Amino acid sequence: MSFNARLMAASALALGLTATPVLAQDAKTIRAAEQVRDQALRSNIALDYVTQITTRFGPRPAGSHAEQAAADWAADYMRAHGFQNVRIEQFPLVGWERGEESAELLGARPQKLVAAALGHSIATPANGVEADIVFFDGLDALLAAPVGSLTGKIAVVDGGQMVRMQDGSGYGSLSRIRGLGPTEAAKRGALAFVMRSAGSDEHRMPHTGTTRYVEGKVPLPAFALSAPDADQIARLVKMGEPVRLRLKSTAHTYQTRSQNVIGDIVGATRPDEIIVLGSHMDSWDLGTGAIDDAAGGAITLAAAKLIADQGRPGRTVRVVLYGSEEVAQPTDTGNGGGAYLRNIGAGVGRHVIAGESDFGADRIYALKTPPGAQNTDFARIAARVLRPLGVLPSNEPELHGGVDIGPLAGAGVPVFGLSQDGTRYFDLHHTADDTLDKIDPAQMTQNVAAWAALVRLIADSDVDFRAMRPAAPEAAH
Secondary structure: OOHHHHHHHHHHHHHOOOOOHHHOOOHHHHHHHHHHHHHHHHOOOHHHHHHHHHHHHOOOOOOOHHHHHHHHHHHHHHHHOOOEEEEEEEEEEEEEEOOOEEEEEOOOOOEEEOEEEOEOOOOOOOOOEEEEEEEEOOHHHHHHOOOOOOOOOEEEEOOOOOOOOOOOOOHHHHHHHHHHHHHHHHHOOOOEEEEEOOOOOOOOOOOOOEOOOEOOEOOOOEEEEOHHHHHHHHHHHHOOOOOEEEEEEOOEEEEEEEEEEEEEEOOOOEEEEEEEEEEEOOOOOOOOOHHHHHHHHHHHHHHHHHHHHHOOOOEEEEEEEEOOOOOOOOOOOOOHHHHHHHHHHHHHHHEEEEEEOOOOOOOEEEEEOOOOOOOOHHHHHHHHHHHHHOOEEOOOOOOOOOOOOHHHHHOOOOEEEEEEOOOOHHHHOOOOOOOHHHOOHHHHHHHHHHHHHHHHHHHHOOOOHHHHOOOOOOOOO
C-alpha cells in the first residue's frame, strides 16, 4: 500500500470513530505519526549514537569511570540535538571490578576452561579454590541437597542450554540459577559455585551477569562456564570420571556512584504530562555493550529527536539513560530506576506512560499496550500506523516494562512494550561478542520508526491509559 493510500485509510478510520473524546485521535494526529514513521526510515541518528558511545568509551560497567564519562558525553549529545532540561542525577553505588580470573580441570589430563566471574561475586583466596565438584542438573537439584552435603566441594549447576526464542522466554530459569545459586550452594557448605552460562550460543565465550546479594552479601566466588566447557564437564560426569577444578578470581567491590542522564522534548500544549522512554547506560565489561544497551539509548534518542524535528509534541517526551541496571546491590538504593522514582516524588502522577528499550537492536514485531487499552480506538489506530512496519498488536497487556521502568510501573504509571526480535540476542548477551558490528542498521532503523510513530501518536493524543484500567475486583465479604 502506498503512503497516500495508508494516509487516506487512517484518516477515514479516525473520522468514523464513535469513542468518547478522551480516546479519540484526529486525522492530524494520525498523519503526524505516519509522517515521523516514514521519516525515521529515511534518516535517523541511532547508528551515530551507538557508534560513538561504544567506540569512545568501550565497556561501561556500572560506577566505572567509563560509565561516568559516557554519561557526561551523552548529556552533551542530548543538548547538541535539541533536548531541553538536560541533567545528570547521581546516586551512590557499590561498584565491582572483575580483576583476573581462571578455571581449569585438574587430574591426570588437565585442561584449561573458559569461565567468567559472575558480577559482584567475591574473590577466591590468592592461590585459588581447588576441590572436587558435585554436579547438579538444575537449580531444583541443588535446592534438594541437604545442608552440609557440599562441604569442601565446588557446586556445578548445569540448567541446560538456553533455547533460542523470539521473546527470550528461555532466559528466566537460567538467570534464576545465577541469582540464587551462589547463596544456596554456600548454605550447603560449598567453597565455590559454577554454572553453565545463561546463553543460547555454542561459542567458547562465557556469559557474565550479576548474582544476588542476600542479607547484604555474596558469600561465594561464583563463575559462569562457556557452553562447550559446560558440555565437557557434563560428559566427564556421565562417563563416571572424577572432576576436580581449580578456580581463581581477584574480583572486588568499591564505593562509587552512578547516574541517570535525562533530557526532554518539552510538550507544546501539555508539558506537564510526561512520556518516559527508557534504556540503560551501563554495560558489562567483557564487550562494549552495543546491544545491551547502547542500542536502546540510540533508539529512544533517535525517536525523540525525530519527533522534535517534526514539531513539538503535545505532551513532553522524556528520554532517560539509566545508570546501574546490570548489577545487584546490597541495598535497594543503587539502581537508576529507583533513583529516578525517588527524585520525581509526587511528580510520578504526571507520568502518563513509560516504555523501555533493552533487548538489542533487531526489529520490532509486536505492540503491547497497558491493561484495558486492548481493543480500544487508540489500539486500533496504533495497529494501523505500525502495520506497514510489520508490527502487529498483541492481545497480552504490558504489565511491568523492564528493570529500569519497573519502579514507575510499580508506582502506577502505565507502561507499553514494543516487542523486539530476540532470536539472536542471547547469543551475544553479556559476552565479549556484544560489539558494534553485531548491530544490523536496517533492523535498528525499523525499530526507531516504530518507537517514533507510537510515541508521536501518544504525545499528540488525549488518551488516558490510567482511565482504561479494568476495575479491581471487589474483595469477597
